[in-house]
Amino acid sequence: MKNGEVAQGPIPKREHRGPVGLSYAQGRLWFMEQLVRGSSWYVMPFAARLLGPLKLDALDAALRALEQRHETLRTTFEETDGVGVQIVHTRFFEGLRIIDVAAEKDGSYVQPLQREQETPFNLASEAGVRVCLLRLGQDDHILSFVLHHIISDGWSIDVLRKELGQFYAAALRGEDPLLRVNPLPIQYRDFAVWQKQEDQLAEQQKQLEYWMKQLEGSSPAELFTDRTRPEVLSGEASAVPFTIDVELYESLRAFCKTHKVTTFVVLLAAFRATHYRLTGAEDACIGTPIANRNRPELKNLVGFFVNTQCMRITVEDDTFEGLVQQVHMTKLAAIANQDVPFERIVSALLPGSRDTSRNPLVQIMLVVHSQMDIGRIQLEGLKDKLVPRVATTRFDVEFHFVKRSDSLSGTLLFSTQLFDAESIHGLLAVFHETLRRGLEDPHTPIATMQLTDGLGELRTKGHLQIDRTEYPRESSVVDIFREQVAAFPDAIAVKDSSSQLTSGAFPQSRSLPSCRRDAARRLQPSSVS
Numbered sequence: 001m002k003n004g005e006v007a008q009g010p011i012p013k014r015e016h017r018g019p020v021g022l023s024y025a026q027g028r029l030w031f032m033e034q035l036v037r038g039s040s041w042y043v044m045p046f047a048a049r050l051l052g053p054l055k056l057d058a059l060d061a062a063l064r065a066l067e068q069r070h071e072t073l074r075t076t077f078e079e080t081d082g083v084g085v086q087i088v089h090t091r092f093f094e095g096l097r098i099i100d101v102a103a104e105k106d107g108s109y110v111q112p113l114q115r116e117q118e119t120p121f122n123l124a125s126e127a128g129v130r131v132c133l134l135r136l137g138q139d140d141h142i143l144s145f146v147l148h149h150i151i152s153d154g155w156s157i158d159v160l161r162k163e164l165g166q167f168y169a170a171a172l173r174g175e176d177p178l179l180r181v182n183p184l185p186i187q188y189r190d191f192a193v194w195q196k197q198e199d200q201l202a203e204q205q206k207q208l209e210y211w212m213k214q215l216e217g218s219s220p221a222e223l224f225t226d227r228t229r230p231e232v233l234s235g236e237a238s239a240v241p242f243t244i245d246v247e248l249y250e251s252l253r254a255f256c257k258t259h260k261v262t263t264f265v266v267l268l269a270a271f272r273a274t275h276y277r278l279t280g281a282e283d284a285c286i287g288t289p290i291a292n293r294n295r296p297e298l299k300n301l302v303g304f305f306v307n308t309q310c311m312r313i314t315v316e317d318d319t320f321e322g323l324v325q326q327v328h329m330t331k332l333a334a335i336a337n338q339d340v341p342f343e344r345i346v347s348a349l350l351p352g353s354r355d356t357s358r359n360p361l362v363q364i365m366l367v368v369h370s371q372m373d374i375g376r377i378q379l380e381g382l383k384d385k386l387v388p389r390v391a392t393t394r395f396d397v398e399f400h401f402v403k404r405s406d407s408l409s410g411t412l413l414f415s416t417q418l419f420d421a422e423s424i425h426g427l428l429a430v431f432h433e434t435l436r437r438g439l440e441d442p443h444t445p446i447a448t449m450q451l452t453d454g455l456g457e458l459r460t461k462g463h464l465q466i467d468r469t470e471y472p473r474e475s476s477v478v479d480i481f482r483e484q485v486a487a488f489p490d491a492i493a494v495k496d497s498s499s500q501l502t503s504g505a506f507p508q509s510r511s512l513p514s515c516r517r518d519a520a521r522r523l524q525p526s527s528v529s
Helices: 024-035 056-069 110-118 154-172 188-195 198-215 246-259 263-279 320-336 342-349 421-440 455-460 477-487 512-522
Strands: 043-051 075-080 083-088 097-100 129-137 140-148 237-244 283-290 307-314 364-369 383-387 397-403 408-415 492-495 500-502
Touching (some): 024 075, 024 342, 056 129, 056 154, 198 307, 198 342, 237 421, 307 320
Parallel strands (some): 364 397
Antiparallel strands (some): 043 383, 075 083, 129 140, 397 408
16 A cells, blocks of 8 residues: 555445536535636636647547546536536537637737636536637647636646646557556546445544544634725735745755654744734634545546645744644644545534635645646647646635755735735745744744844735834843833732732832732732632
């Protein structure tokens, strides 16, 4: 058994007649889709520019093979007796659509591609995938895929692009593309049925109890916004690229090796420390996706498997090193309880949730990617270039890191309905400095970490919660106490169940020990609060 795979029996392949119920993940998404019709929340576009002699007949054959192999690419959705169901069709693909960009007024592909990527799906009448080819010239094309999240996820995109390359190569040689791959052991609807079997529900219930206890009374991490949160988030977003410099990345890798933790754990700790310094929130949840493909029969499927995990992290008197260890233990516990669908947790903690202005339980996501070629489409005999996609997000903020052997970079996606770009640049500056300070001196408490970068802009925009009182370094605790007594003589300093003393009751000329003895004499021997 490979690392991360479970030791249970395989998911059985079934004979299905008629509609099949939705998986938990699909059910929540279907509910939101009906609540906010026409939203681009769940549209997942990617496109590549292909340079060279593209063979249209081979591409057409490859696309037909993809649809035949994966039922999800020919599935529609509808409601039966108030419940969403999925219906698999024999075929949907009717040939590759070609848009001649030269016929556009300005000859630019930007507008037609944007229209293609932003058009919502009608899941009742069309499959959750749209493919078209934009012809820019004889040997210059853009191949666009638009997927609906209800039938796919990030892993699925990787499966699609790899198999498309294999099938195209086979079609060029006149071979049957499907002979290039082993048959799939199951399809997605087999998984959807299996997920709700009695034995699976029993195992999920055990894990659900962990999450109920772990997340009881929790709050999602939030940042101060530039604009009032709208009733419905449209998904409109912008992206800010960033790079972790080589020296800082080397420090990060050395820290991870010394403390036996992953890059993800340290980056999440650094961001949570950043969030704490900006908001003062001692207890908050940050989301992170998990592939949820820990069974071998799920590896090569196109479908909606990804699961969201809520990482609840508290910051009180923690040092950076202590915070890293807390995040490490929290992540290990999350992995041990990864099989319960996020949607079941939401239903248990927030029954009947219909808030369209935010995501349930988490509003900020942090992801570390290891792939170097996310979304690339590589076809034999052609050069490819990744085409920037229209930025969208279902969250307030998404931190995406891409880890390579010698560098760490990323993109910060943010809702343009909530934030200005200046605020996001300030957030990134504070994050970079927090990470650097934490690695340089991991024993420094988060609360006293010296930070300067980015704070000025955020303070000007009102995005800082805490104005910390600065005291002279030579002042002792007694000196500070006396200053507070002089400033607030009527404030209650100590009390028990029957009496209380104000600050002014302690003469400032007396020593602190004598004041303590005096308070002890004047209060009855009961619990002091």
